[in-house]
Amino acid sequence: xxxxxxxxxxxxxxxxxxxxxxxxxxxxxxxxxxxxxxxxxxxxxxxxxxxxxxxxxxxxxxxxxxxxxxxxxxxxxxxxxxxxxxxxxxxxxxxxxxxxxxxxxxxxxxxxxxxxxxxxxxxxxxxxxxxxxxxxxxxxxxxxxxxxxxxxxxxxxxxxxxxxxxxxxxxxxxxxxxxxxxxxxxxxxxxxxxxxxxxxxxxxxxxxxxxxxxxxxxxxxxxxxxxxxxxxxxxxxxxxxxxxxxxxxxxxxxxxxxxxxxxxxxxxxxxxxxxxxxxxxxxxxxxxxxxxxxxxxxxxxxxxxxxxxxxxxxxxxxxxxxxxxxxxxxxxxxxxxxxx
Ligand SMILES: [Zn+2]
Numbered sequence: 001x002x003x004x005x006x007x008x009x010x011x012x013x014x015x016x017x018x019x020x021x022x023x024x025x026x027x028x029x030x031x032x033x034x035x036x037x038x039x040x041x042x043x044x045x046x047x048x049x050x051x052x053x054x055x056x057x058x059x060x061x062x063x064x065x066x067x068x069x070x071x072x073x074x075x076x077x078x079x080x081x082x083x084x085x086x087x088x089x090x091x092x093x094x095x096x097x098x099x100x101x102x103x104x105x106x107x108x109x110x111x112x113x114x115x116x117x118x119x120x121x122x123x124x125x126x127x128x129x130x131x132x133x134x135x136x137x138x139x140x141x142x143x144x145x146x147x148x149x150x151x152x153x154x155x156x157x158x159x160x161x162x163x164x165x166x167x168x169x170x171x172x173x174x175x176x177x178x179x180x181x182x183x184x185x186x187x188x189x190x191x192x193x194x195x196x197x198x199x200x201x202x203x204x205x206x207x208x209x210x211x212x213x214x215x216x217x218x219x220x221x222x223x224x225x226x227x228x229x230x231x232x233x234x235x236x237x238x239x240x241x242x243x244x245x246x247x248x249x250x251x252x253x254x255x256x257x258x259x260x261x262x263x264x265x266x267x268x269x270x271x272x273x274x275x276x277x278x279x280x281x282x283x284x285x286x287x288x289x290x291x292x293x294x295x296x297x298x299x300x301x302x303x304x305x306x307x308x309x310x311x312x313x314x315x316x317x318x319x320x321x322x323x324x325x326x327x328x329x330x331x332x333x334x335x336x337x338x339x340x
Contacts, residue, residue, distance in 0.1 A: 114210020
């Protein structure tokens, strides 16, 4: 314990004094670092550092309720299903559009000579409404979509992908690792069956379409083959580099090794992002990072002022949050297994 406390403090080049002689565990120390990093720009991520949180596992087939299971149990009255809020298609950069709801986003990247849609929303009906009709209402051509890149194999991102792929006659792209994952998941009562075929993309690959391109980076953790792409975005004559952290939540079970893998992915991605000059940090879940609030700031933006999605250097705190919260949970479950 002590060793990891000191090792991490050393890596960071900071000295952390336990408050009033209190001996912080390694888990608490990482949780504190992660929470502090989240304070300024990433408060929606701070819950990742909650050392009391129940860590469920959604990377396994959903268990069927036994016949006769109580109806009220099936659908909690207070609803842990967040309310769907209508958001029109919104142009965030010259070549990047938000399509989706306040709970999940399909980012449309590229231009009329070719787009890639990142993620397929939750259901066929959502995909039809927010992607097909959303694009049409914004004067964009759904037929210019060349592929659907699914960031990771969870139903809230692939639920409508199959429908879009068939309607538009394009491929679904995923990492091989997540094709393997979805092949084990079976049908979900809300998201339907996972897609069964499409193409694969690999770490380091450059995806080219129309006059655009994006680089593919695998960041395993959230799922075994989560993809975090990097791509150039334009704000008039200003160019920025955007990264989408492909999968965030800790819902893969209390598995120390996966938490360590997740932390390593955050570390790796920080280096890749720095090398690519990333200054725009995106999420597939608007509630995590205040996407909706920033889109409304964008709508009232005065010409010549900063773009609300450009975070610059301060944005790199994201990787501190992700890394330390993952390490905090790894230490938590390591300590628990040592006790048993
Ligand atoms: Zn997910």
